[in-house]
Amino acid sequence: MYHPLHDGWTLTAVSDEVDIAGVPAVVPGCVHTDLLAAGLIDDPYLDDNENRLTWIGRTTWAYETTFLWPADGAADAERVDLVCDGLDTVATVLLNGTEVAATANMHRFHRFPVRELLREGENTLRVVFGSPYDYAEERRAEVGDRPGAYDEPYQFIRKMACNFGWDWGPTLVTAGIWRSIGLHAWSGARLASVRPLVTMEGHDGRVEVRATVERAAPDVSLTVTAEVAGVRAEARLAPGEREAVLVLAVPGPDVWWPRGYGDQPLHPLTVRLAPAGGHGLASGGGEDEWTRAVGFRSLRLDLADGAFTFVVNDVPVFARGANWIPDDCFPARITRERLAERLGQACDANMNLLRIWGGGLYESDDFYDLCDRLGLLVWQDFPFACAAYPEEEPFASEVEAEARDNVARLMPRPSLVLWNGNNENIEGYHDWGWRESLAGRTWGGGFYHDLLPRVVAELDPTRPYWPGSPYSGAPDLPPNDPARGTVHIWDVWNREDYLRYGAYHPRFVAEFGFQGPPAYATLRRAVRDEHLTPASPGLAHHQKAADGMDKLLRGLGDHLPQPSGLDDWHYLTQLNQARALAFALERFRAQAPRCMGTVIWQLNDCWPVISWAAVDGDGRRKPLWYAVRRAYADRLLTFQGDAITLVNDGGAGWSGELTVTRLALSGEPLAVETLPVAVPARGTLSVPLPEAVAAAGDPAKELMTASAGGLTAVRFFAEDTEVAYPEAEMDVVTEEVPGGTRVTVTARTLVRDLALFPDRLDPRAEVDDMLVTLPPGATATFHVSSPEPLDPAALTSYPVLRCVNEARR
Missing domain, CATH: 2.60.40.10 (Immunoglobulins)
Structure with missing residues (x-):
């Protein structure tokens, strides 16, 4: 019986310099969100408030609650465990003043026996979180410095790396109980882990269930049963035995497919544990039960002659994908509903794959469950990114433990198609000068080429493992070779015009992108400079890329005119982002089957920022999203x-x-x-x-x-700067319809890249299409959804209605 401990928490700074005590705290949550809710800090996503909050990550914090024990139905339990699904990150756990454990890994799950520490009546649980900076800097001093992309110690702590800032994210170093915490009371035995290996043999399904039990009573014989799709298997465990293997052969099951290739039928797999005599295990009776939805499909990675192709049910799949970052700097705020919206935006843009990038997290169960149901393939990076990582203890043991936790948790998911060792670390070691500066110190290679593939081979042999991205298939090959494996393309954006994409003949492009600002409503909510211009300091704070503002303007090249004022800057740089990615996607898709995948950087943002995302930090679709939807359609011309x-x-x-x-x-x-x-x-x-x-x-x-x-x-x-465009002339008719406005545009002259930005009038408004080019006489119809009617004159005027060759204002 599980008893969550999510109520009655308070937050206190354990510091002589910070006078904060007894603040009401939300669990799951984190320090930043608790301080924000208490009115003790300003919103870190607005203006440059982030700069004044660095002290939070350098402070020790204590969470504390009291609870009554025993809970209903738990009085006679033989065992009681404190179950911590997510402690971020350097945590000391104390129950009634006695230290239960000390942890230092955000990515792990923990279970601690505490029955002997519980007392009848009121109990006190206290979790003290040390400063992530102090911990990481101490570990760095112990093992020696390592190179990384940023001057932050993120590689010295097992924590979401982008917490320490990235070229699209703020530096907001969190602490807190970020996933569920509670007490599990049980007797006899429990299912400690269940690992189903789901495969296809011809037209038939096969599930090999590997169950491990933990015993409170070693002299009890146990029965383990498994059932899926009407097929049942049973195994007997003699006293003292802990492992059971059950094989279920399922004749002709409905097959799971990626979206666009077929349906996504899911089958509940239920595993039960009971004493061989049939009596209940837990106090209060009943069986211990584990249930997950599984999908039957075959999977392999075709690597012949340098290829990198996902083959599902013997069909090669062109991956139309995007990279995924944590959707919020404070992950406990991400609800299933928010994930459903964001993943729905991926599907509506005709995507079929998301790559969970290595500077983030192993995502929530809700994320993978939604992907299973939507048919979105998941490429899962292990959380290592853009740095040389130490392999000494305690890092090695922590990495193995987190990998075992999460491989076992995620392996039932049919959407999961790849375990990837890291993001860009192999490339960094070979091509970014790391080898010389390391002078023989460890850098993570032992994780990517030995430890992680061993864990995957042991626990989840049904899925391919790839050491990193970019990677060409062997340690002695240049890692970022377009002719083999996966490639990342970053000379475009950083140095080259986007037409440079046309020179590439890749096998699979796992990262490439071009920046653009967020939607106007998002920008104005987050940046409140009184007179906002492209040179405003508030805007500069929401541009994290090195030389980013200059690169935006240089990226316009000869394609588009240099902007005059904020409105033109906003439209032209958004348009240029959309054109750059559309050019690349069309180029690479046209090379199929030599090229069998494109994964743009990136789908989403974690806060309001100028970035490579197609959907901004407030969840609004940028012009890039509409361009990707066209370029990723089943049929492309x-x-x-x-x-x-x-x-x-x-x-x-x-x-x-x-x-x-x-x-x-x-x-x-x-x-x-x-x-x-x-x-x-x-x-x-x-x-x-x-x-x-x-x-x-x-x-x-x-x-x-x-x-x-x-x-x-x-x-x-x-190029547009050389085209003798006529000044755009068009007839625009608006009509109120349920839920919004229908806007019909008939061009009297050529109209290039017509767009509507209704969020300028109402932040809740959005349009169904944009960036439409009309020859003279052609008509386009746009549907603007808004909860309140919009002013027709404003909706059809500058700067809401835009095109490249608009009439002079």
């Missing part, structure tokens, strides 16, 4: 060099006519070619451009369109 490529990632063939038109900016057709096309399911077709349309008579005054199957692609022969 794209200009690639001297050809048009048709990409068909659907399950049925695509045949019809392809029409290519060269036309003047005025809309007058100058040449038209029509060709029959047929693209197989999960295939691509490259069609050379007919000579009549391939070249412009005057690049500044012409464009080209391609149409097939209801899709249209547009190519201009010159």
Whole structure:
């Protein structure tokens, strides 16, 4: 019987310098959110408040509560354990003044026997959290410094690395009971762990259940049963035995598929433990039971000739993915509903994979459960990122323990398709000069090439393990070679124009991205400078990337004009972000099956910031999101060099006519070619451009369109700064409809990258589409959802309605 201990907590600073005591605390939670709720600190996400809160991470904090014992039904329990699902991070646990344990790993689960420490009546539980900085700096002094991406000691403590700040995140070093805590009272025996190995053998499913029991009474014979999809198996454990293996053969089960490839049927797997005589185990009677939903599917990673391809149910899957970071700096605030919204945004953008990045967390059960049900594949990094990590004790033991905890927890999930050793650490060791500065000190290689693959092979042999990303498949190969394995592309954004993506011929791109600001409503909520400009100090604080503001402007290159004022800066840099990623995604998808995956950096943000995200820190979709939705659609029509490529990632063939038109900016057709096309399911077709349309008579005054199957692609022969655009003229009609406004735009001239930003009028408003290019005479309809009616004149005027060639203001 489990009794949560989530009530009655208080928070106190154990410090002579900080006078805070007895603050009401929420568990699960953290110090920052408790201080914020008490009105003792300003919101760290607003303005530059973050700068004045660094003392929190350098202070010792104590959480304390009292509770009555015994709880209902627990008086006769043979064992009582204190179960801590998440202590962040350097914790000393005391029950009635006696130290129960000392921990130092945010990523682990802990269980401590405490029956002898409990007393009848009132009990006191106290958890003291030492300063993460003090702990990390002490460990660094012991083992020697290690290189990392930032001047913070995040690699010396087993804690969410991005807590210490990143090039998209604030430095908010937390402490607290961040996951559930409670008392588990039990008798006889309990299921200590259940590991189901779920595989397919031909058309039949197979579940091998490996159950481990913990005993309070060693002389009891036990029965372990497992049941799934109408199939049942049983095993007997003699007195003293702890391990049971049960095999269930399931004939012809409904098969689980990634989204876009089929359905996601899930089957409850139930494992029960009982005395062989059938009497109950726990005080109060009843069986010990473990239940999870499993999915039957086969999985392998095709690495032939340098490839990196997920093969599910014998079908190669092109990964249309995004990197995932913690959705909040304070993870206890992330609800299932919030995750459902964010993962829904991934699905609505036609994604089928999320990579949980190594500077974050092993995510919550809710996250993986939603992915199982949505068909979103999960690539799970072990939490190591952008630094050389020490392999000495206590690090090695902590890493093994957290890996065992989380591999066992997550292995039932059909959505989980890869264990990845780290993010960019192998590349750092080989290519960033770490080897020389380390001078023989450990750097984490033993984790990625030995410890972690051993744990995965032992506990979860049904899934592939990959040592890190980027990685080319062997320790002696250049790790970031596009011709093999996984590659990260960061010369674009940091140094190169986004057209540089066109020079790449990768097998799988696991990280690449381009920055843009958040939605206007998000920006104005977070940055409250009185006269906001692109040079405002408040805006600069919400740009964490080195030289980020200059890179945003340099990134416009010859593609778009340099902005004048905040409104133009906001629209043009958002538009440039969307164009850059659309260019890359179309380029890489057109190279399938040589390239079999793209994982953009990144889907989401953890706070309001200028970043690479498609969905900003307030959950609003940026223009990039709409561009990704088009580029990740099952069917894609794209200009690639001297050809048009048709990409068909659907399950049925695509045949019809392809029409290519060269036309003047005025809309007058100058040449038209029509060709029959047929693209197989999960295939691509490259069609050379007919000579009549391939070249412009005057690049500044012409464009080209391609149409097939209801899709249209547009190519201009010159960059926007060289195109002789007419001033945009359009007729705009608004109509109130249930839940919002319908906006119909009919172009009288060419209109380039038309967008609506209704959040400027109401932060709750959003639009269903944007970045639409209309030739003269064409019409587009937008649906703006808002809880209150919007002013039609404002909705259809600058700076809410925008296009590249808008009329001079």
